[in-house]
């Protein structure tokens with residue numbers, strides 16, 4: 365695998381590692397989110413239960429006051445105020461507790477007169493665009509006769525609650541069902557409160573009517589509770605310890621949903637669209653109303669419950685992967701450098717080895733192969749010829765009267781003569797496989813693989829050297845440098861003797877010297893014939 369592939373693999377592994385760390389962090393974050401959501405829902409459930417309890421307690425207050433009216437046919441305003449105040453001190457979300465008797469049109473005058481004894485100027489009134497006016501003539505009225513607390517609610521005294529169509533409808537249904545029924549969310553401006561509220565009507569009867577008709581007949585009036593929703597919801601929320609939740613309260617009784625309360629901050633709708641946690645819970649139905657709560661946690665609520673572990677795992681994991689990748693990258697770079705250096709050094713060593721080998725095979729004076737090279741080549745060539753059943757030719761060349769040459773021209777000139785003879789021999793042979801080597805002193809050898817007839821190359825060697833025309837004035841043979849040549853050849857088999865083969869060439873050369881020099885002598889298989897033939901006489 366090359367460096368680029370390793371590099372790509374490392375980057376891929378890096379991405380996988382970082383992806384895995386991010387996945388681990390994310391899945392932990394998701395688990396944490398689920399736990400937060402469970403906590404959040406439980407907290408909302410607690411607050412919803414607190415609100416339901418608060419509503420039930422408030423309805424209980426109405427039943428307690430109704431008990432007063434059920435036990436007495438004449439309840440004075442003092443008696444009403446006393447019992448109402450005892451509840452008001454404990455229920456801070458009650459705007460007003462009221463007694464609203466049924467007054468028929470023929471009872472109106474007497475009723476107003478009786479009320480004026482305690483409340484001067486009392487009159488049954490109704491609301492109009494221009495303000496409160498004397499109630500118009502109708503069959504029956506439901507004026508507020510007693511109200512507690514009085515201070516702050518004085519202007520409601522005498523107000524005919526049945527003058528409003530929605531309230532009249534609720535009062536009629538409550539009468540028929542003998543149950544407390546509530547209005548939807550209403551403005552409490554008549555009570556000088558800026559909050560929205562709701563009004564519960566609990567019917568009271570003369571006696572104990574058992575049928576719908578009797579209930580309508582024997583209706584005595586209503587115990588009425590007016591409640592401030594903000595305060596009710598606020599006190600219910602405060603009753604549980606958890607803070608940092610946003611709520612909105614809706615009335616879902618009929619198809620149109622009306623908002624009763626909301627503590628959402630500015631931009632509440634943005635919050636709803638952004639948060640991952642929204643919980644909508646329906647409250648237990650009460651007094652004919654079906655309310656529901658929509659809750660959203662604040663950023664602080666979520667942040668308080670979020671740990672740092674998911675971020676730590678994602679960031680630390682990614683960092684570790686990056687550091688690991690960097691470390692591996694550094695190792696890769698280092699090993700690549702070492703690999704390159706090793707390659708370079710191996711190359712240098714090989715070059716040096718080749719040079720050394722070449723040197724060890726080369727004659728330093730003539731720059732042709734030396735005796736060692738010749739011996740190794742002959743060995744290899746010999747084995748090859750046995751396998752291939754081919755011939756080997758061997759030529760031994762010796763410069764004639766070289767001692768005299770040295771003596772005449774000096775040793776340095778002798779060296780130069782040796783170089784020129786070597787070069788001439790090298791140029792004489794044209795096959796690549798032929799080998800010219802210095803055998804020793806002024807003696808040369810030529811190895812000719814796959815050659816049976818060695819006479820021609822041997823003669824060419826002798827002639828070419830003579831044609832160099834190197835002057836040799838002291839030579840008794842010629843005025844130029846001449847050579848004597850011994851030649852032999854063989855097609856060796858396993859029984860053949862390589863040393864004997866070399867000796868044949870040597871003996872042929874000896875014979876050439878003995879026969880007068882400057883000639884080629886072929887070894888004539890003296891192993892059988894013990895004879896040597898002179899091929900060429902100079």
Ligand SMILES: Nc1nc2c(ncn2[C@@H]2O[C@H](COP(=O)(O)OP(=O)(O)OP(=O)(O)O)[C@@H](O)[C@H]2O)c(=O)[nH]1
Nearest residue numbers: 762763764765766767768770775776778779805806
């Ligand atoms: N200049 C020089 N002379 C060398 C070298 N090697 C051997 N010789 C000389 O070659 C001469 C060989 O002499 P001999 O063996 O007596 O033979 P020769 O004088 O050539 O006579 P024949 O071979 O019988 O013709 C010696 O004087 C060696 O010193 C060399 O490398 N350089």
